[in-house]
Every structure is written in structure tokens, then in C-alpha cells.
Amino acid sequence: MASEAVLKYLVDTNRPYSCADVTVNLRGAYTKNAVQKALDALSESGKIKCKLYGKQKVYAALQLENVEESSDTEDYDTQISNITNILNDKTSDLKKAEANLKNLVSAPTNDMTKSQIEEVKNSIDKLEKKLTDLRNTTEVISAGEKKILLEEHEKSLKEYRKRKRISSDMLDAVLEGYPKSKRSFLEEFCIETDEMVNFSLKTQ
Template identity: 65%
Template sequence: MANEAVLKYLTDTNRPYSCADVTVNLRGAFSKSAIQKALDFLSENGKIKCKLYGKQKVYAAIQPDNVAEGDNDIGDYDNLVKKLTQDIADKNSALKTVDASLKMLTSAPTTSSARNQIEDTKKRLQSLQIKLDILKSSTEIVSAEEKKSILSAHDKFLREYRKRKRISSEMLDGVLEGYPKSKKNLLEELCLETDEMVDFKLTTIVT
């Protein structure tokens, strides 16, 4: 019967186990419900000890020839369970932090995509800068409509540039949270250059 098999197993091993542990270790000789009934029966009849850790019950045999030593073992396991419970709580907290960072990173553009977008924006801005320099040095009169169009385009590209730069910075900061080296090392590994590194500066248009 399950009662005898469970009692013998707990007595022979002289270690605390949960119902799930006993079921697995008896290699399916009895169903989990039968094991649970046997554990409850043995506990109620004083054949084994039962302790509650959170929502989980842990059972251990009472060794009549070495009760004091058995109590010490249970005490040791109490401390071990507390330590493991705290470790699990710490790891769950760390996992939530990593998961939040991962969601932020996966929602942002990929490194390759962001790099291409930055390069495209730089090229457009440089092209506009050349055009503006030509217009500034030209003696030809620019109509108010054309000037308005130029300023509107400049504002559009400027907003786009700042938006892309902000996205890239946020993405880079997210990666750096889990990166073991410095920001400089990360930029070198990704072959990226910041505006400051290439001495890129925006020119303000005075209207």
C-alpha cells in the first residue's frame, strides 16, 4: 500500500520531501493523489513530520533512534528553504528588470536600422547645408515663398534628426545597462560614431 511505501521511503532516506518529490522518487508506483493521502494519513497519525513553507508542505520521517539529530536536520532544512526562498525572490526581481529592458530594446529599431537612419539623416542635412551655404552666398533674391519652403524643410529634417538621435541614444543606453564594458568600447565594436566624435554641428538659421 502507499502508506507503507511512503513511510519506508522517508525513513530510509531520512530527508524532507514534498509530495511531488516523493511521487517522482517512487517512480510512479502510486499516483500523486495517493501519495498525498498517504502523507496526510502518516502525518495525522504521528508517523512523520509535516512543515509548511509558504503554500508548500514538506514531510520527513520521525527517526525513533535519533530524534535529536532528526530535529537538527529539520532545522538545517528550515534555514536552507528560507535561503532558497529568498534567492528565488531576488532572481524574480532581477528577471523583471531584465524583462523590462528587453521589451524596451525589442520595441526600438535594430542597431543596423538605426545606424542606417542616422546616416541617411546626416546625408540629407549635409545636402541641405550645402544648399543653404549656396543660397547665403548668392546675390540672387529668394522669393518669400521659396524661403518659407526652405525653412519648413529645414525644420522638418531638424525634427527628424533630433527624433532619430533621441531614439538612438535611448537604445544605446538600454544596451549599456547589460554591457560589461564602457560606452566607448561598445561604439567601437559597433563601428558607430557620435556627432561629437565627427565634430558634427547643426547650423541655426536666422530668419
């Protein structure tokens, strides 16, 4: 009968199983309905223990001949809680490892870093040579060229002042509704003024 086979299986394995597990593990000797009826009957008669986890019923043999009545079955709730905690810890460790791996993969390799350093050195050498040439030059520009340069400089200076005034007006308008100080606003939005970086535009 299904009841005898189911009871023997649960006693021999001494592990909790659902109806579907028992049906599969009995290799189709009985239908799922027959196994379910057997499990319900054994549970009602007190020969096995039934626990409900969510919507699923789990059955386990009492094994009365091997253990005392007060501890006839393991505390599966505690086991599940412990396993859940372990799983959460492992999941957290996995996320940290994945983030670390992402950082390592995105970081430049040694060869790339060496190449970038070499490019910067070459750029510095070219700029230093250009600066030396400019310092040592004796070439004098004509009055006409000087006038053009001064006019362009004055034009750029006016544009700079105009844009700075517009920026200052916009900043003042925003600060009217901002609850903190001007300094806090600049720091929060990573804005640097000319005064903060000691920038001074030469007018001559």
C-alpha cells in the first residue's frame, strides 16, 4: 500500500520532504494523489509530522525509536533561518566581490599606464621647448600686428566681463531661494569663482 511505502521511505531517509519529492523519489510507484492521501493519513494518525512553509506542506517521520519524545524531530524552522542568514551573507560577499572585480577590470593595465605617462612626458618636453624658444626669441612684431592683438584682447576682455556679470546675476537669483550660504552652494555644485582660484585677468 502507498501508506506503508511512504512511511518506510520517510523513516529510512529521516529527512523532510514535500508530496512532490516523495512521489518522484518513489520512482512513480504511486500517483501524486495517492501519495498525498497517504501523507495526510499518516499525519492525522501521528505517525509522521507535517509542517507548513508558506503554501507548501513538508512531511517528516517521527523516528520515535531513536530519539526521546521531547526532541523527536529537528527544528527545521531554526535550520531554515540559519541557512537564510548564511545565504544573505554569501550574497553580500558576492556583490562586494563583483564590485571589486568591476573596478579591477575597468582600471588601466600597467602597459596602458606606462603609455599614458610616456605621452604626458612627451607633451611636457614639447611645451618646455616651445616656452624656451619663446623666451629666447628676439623677433619684434610690427605696430599693426600689435594693434590687432590689443584690439582682440580688449574684445575678449569685454566679453569676459559681460559673461562674468551674467553669471553673477544668475547666481544671485538662485541664491535668493537657496536656504544655505553662498559658500555652501558653490561647494555643493563644485563651482569655483575667480577669487577662489586666485585668477586675475591682466588688462594690459
